[in-house]
Amino acid sequence: MTVEKPTMIEFRDVHKYYGDYHALRGITAKIRAGEFFSLLGPSGCGKTTLLRTIAGFEGISSGAVMIDGKHMEGVPANKRPTNMVFQSYAIFPHLTVAQNVGFGLRRANLAKDELARRVGEALEMVGLKGYGARAAHALSGGQRQRVALARALILKPKVLLLDEPLSALDKKMREQMQVELIKLQRQVGITFILVTHDQEEALVMSDRIAVMFEGEIAQLADPETLYRRPNSKKVADFIGTMNFLPAEILSEGPGGIEIEAQGLGRVTLAPDQAPGAASGQGATVGFRPETLTILFEGQPTAERESMGTIEEVVYYGDMTYYDVRLDGTASPTRISMRNVFGRPVLDIGARARIAWSAGALVLFR
């Protein structure tokens, strides 16, 4: 980690009501200058509403939104140092590509050739060099997306807001645009804030992610921490796949937490393996499918091992997913194994030795 960057956006206890509906429930967070930040959550969690409070399209009921140290209360959308890429792209259909991209510069009263130069630069940046004279309504989805990006970035905003910009593209195009967006963000150095419901997209693109449920930020962390140390079962469930087994806390001290987990036995966890606050619903350990390994005949004994019976096999080509019932557990545990050449795919009903490591466990309590 380098030196902490200055704060670009700050939410201070932001609340938003639509009539009786409490859409944002006390959002407090800081977004750093120059970072690629994602708001991730299921639909209806308030992520788009939060984004729109930054743009100025939604007012807030209480609290404060600050952009670059300035209070945004009473500042309308057209006076904020932010620009937005809309989910529908909102390309003006009656204008050409160049007129769309240069739209925001209209008020700057630039000379004709200066305007053309800057529009040309912006189009080149998004890979649409030479498209200026085309009619906007004749573009493909991916091209519209690029025009929307160029149009927003030409004003050199402090913050670029992206409202599910990739959701309308097909899978291949989406993956390509993800990479391009990351490159573009590094190139321009502007703070990007992305709203998405796609956890994979958020993990791939973001420096940091805020996971939102029901108007609250459940966890704000970098992708790796979010994946490896989710602070609640809900976050763990939303991001990737996680296995859960009931556990019992035996003792807790400065040296760690000793637990007895079903199917795994006695384990001592480091304090950072229990990142969440106590929920009072009893203890559970969670672990990702790829942190377990099935040991094949002849492989040496691992430090921690459990026995189990294979209940389901799902073959994916490069991977095989096994649902294994560890001895002494009530529900199957999912294990993902890379299909190394020459290694057999096990059958349903086979007994297997499962190796795991204590460091991969997360404790929820």
Next chain:
Amino acid sequence: MKGGGFRIYAICYLIFLYAPIIILPLFAFNDATVIAFPLSGFTTKWFAEMTTQPALGQAVKNSLIIAVSASVLATTLGVFAARASTRYDFPFKGGIMGLIMLPLVLPEIIVAVSLLVVLLGLGVNLSILTVILGHVLICTPFTIAILSSAFQSLDRSLEEAAYDLGETAVSTFRLIILPLVMPGIISSLLISFTISLDEFIIAFFLAGTEVTLPVYIFSQFRFPQAVPVIMALGTILVGMSILLLTIAEYFRRRGLARSGAKDTGGFL
């Protein structure tokens, strides 16, 4: 048999609809005062004779003034109402919009009689102005219907995008909304112009001494020698109506194409 029966029905239906209209140009160019077959010869004298009747000229002038004023007023009101009803929520919206659209289904004679009673009761003199008033009333529902579909197909985020890029509410309306609904506005102007130009009942009740074209035509039928001239006039009117409606439909379709929306019907 299934297809055949329907085809015969459709052909009869179209003949019933359009045969009388075909009669118009037929006799407009026929060299006889009596409207009867067989046709006696080709002439354009009836068209020439139109120019010699000052009362006809006055009626045309009145009709044009009324139609232009009514269509501009009705379209302006329609823009406000359509924008408000598609963009904002306000109390009693359904009821208010229903009341505005009511003249669409109300018998015109009822509208005409009640307007006449109210205007006379208020002591207003009948003139071109009162006809304009009546025509605005019956045209506005049409303009709202056309313009609502134009405003409805407008993506809300287009406005937000313009606003986001530094424009004010007023300049956003001018630069984005107005150009995108312009085809709707033009088609609304043309359709209300046509409605007003053809309208008879309200014009007959409210015009006083300043008759409009349809009223003039009706009054001329008392004189048999004037009928061929009316036929010629009718031919011109039919031609103009078709032309205007075609232009209106063209603009409506172009508007849909430009905003990328699906064609959901319309008037034609």
